[in-house]
Amino acid sequence: MAFPRSPILCCIIACLMVAWLWAGNVQAQELPPRRDSLAVPVDTIKQKFDERVMNNLREISERKTIMGKLLKAILVFDRRDEEVLGLDAELIQREYERHNYKVVRNIRIMTLDALGYSINDTTRVPRSFLEKAGNSLHVKTRRHLVRNKLLFERMEPLEPLALVESERLLRQTEYLLDARIIVDERTTTEDSVDVLVITKDIFSLGGSGSYTPSSGAGRVALRELNFLGLGHQIRGSYRFNMNAPRSWETTAGYTVENIGNTYITADINYFDQNYYKERSAFLRRDFFATNTRYAGAIGASKIDERLLLPPVPEDTIQRFADVGYNRQDFWLGRSFKFKSYNLGFEPRGRLITALRVINTNFYTKPTENFQDNILGIASVGYSVRRYYKDRYLYGFGRTEDVPAGTLASISYGYERGDLFYRRYFGLDLSFARYNKEFGYLYGRAGYGSFIRGGTWEQGLLELESLYFTRLYENGNWKLRHFILGRGTIGVNRNPEELLSINNEEGLRGFRSGLLRGNRRVVINYEANLYTPFSLFGFRLATLAFADVAWLSYGNKTSPFKSTPYPGFGVGIRFRNEYLSFSTIQILVGYYPKIPANENFNNLRIYESSRSYFEFEDFRFKQPGIPEFR
Structure with a gap:
């Protein structure tokens, strides 16, 4: 969601920030004190600051004044943090082991609306006008969509991992906030079970926008993640009154997932931007669950983009070259599980083979390094996937699945071009471990390169590690640290293939049009402090970050020499976890070193809606050539 640049809107947001600081713990309060005549007076001296503020606001809200009615309408005083079960960072697969291979007698599905309901307390109902009004504008998810996500069926034996994998798949659905699958222990017998599935929607309709009065430039974006409760996703955006090279940009996308209970997803995308244009359509099926046997995709795309050319010392503006091509893409993968002689245990390890064919035809070639070609790649991999439950990682209290495990793959390919032939070799290894006290540690190393006439070219070495600490708690305050390290080393890359250290690729908030290279090392640190403050359901967190990046140009030049x-x-x-809006971040960044020949301020205030740290799942993905970016 873009940050509004209008002075009036900025003032409104500033007022909301002040209201947060004064409102204190709006939605995570204890129940109000008893009002019987024998109640002991509250010692306000020993009360915490946020509790004193909330008590004052509560008294004001009970007055029959305009301010009292306003506070009563927007603040919720008796809402407590939900007690979430099963979040002791324990391995998900062990939750329902005792029910393996029992017959599922009945499956009851309960879908909850977006606002005012609780997945852990199904007796809770909307109370405020805003909650009821919001739900009236939202179409609840259809039950058959939830049923289609389940990996078990009525009157069939319950396979190992079916319950926990189904719950994880529901929780990772974009239009669902959370999900619980519960075995009814009251009716469970030695050979059969009844299952209750509870899901809670998000308010799937959302949008964003920004406007700059001085230039008249702006952006409008709309999205619907669950159209008419059918799970269809529609996205679109439009930018106007831009400076150069064209005054407008537009994007649109349409997605239908899990067509006919096959877990096949259809994607149609259209991008018309200044430096990138794409028209594409794909049908795809991932290794969505640990026990998925087949995955693949088929599709076509037409892409026009402008490549940034290597800078020279006298450059003061960016230089580009045009490239355009049509591409057809197909891949198919098969997963094999290892035998287990324990009837109640499903081995997590999988051996996976895959084959991919890509046909690329260029109609605009900037240099002789671009050729029409057909690339075939075969891969063999080994994957072990485990998941843990936790909170306060990327969300503000909702249940999140932490992936851990191991993934190793080796790829071999052959490219037949109209100018030359060459082979491809790739190797990739990653792992992650998670412990409640230690935190999370992820590491990855990968290398891939084309081989032509005994010469290795367009090679790429990637190194990555991520560590985040356990959650430190002090009352309603929660703190977590993140450290991310990345290395991207190009080997004999083409001159037009360049790296930057802008934004997500290096320093967040950093912008440089001329600073480019082909070897990069980046270290990012971030501390997230989750506060108890909340207003209109929006939870507030603060963060501090420190980034450092090294960038060099040349095949034999170390980044650390720069x-x-x-x-x-x-x-x-x-x-607000109940809405489809992205997380909104307003950041102030300071950059001591500025590239030469560029007009770039050391201090920058900007908005970002993207989390800087992301999990890498250990599912086997399509064979391919890693992007050099």
């Missing part, structure tokens, strides 16, 4: 580019900053992050 002067590093640092960046520091602080910011606030707020999100």
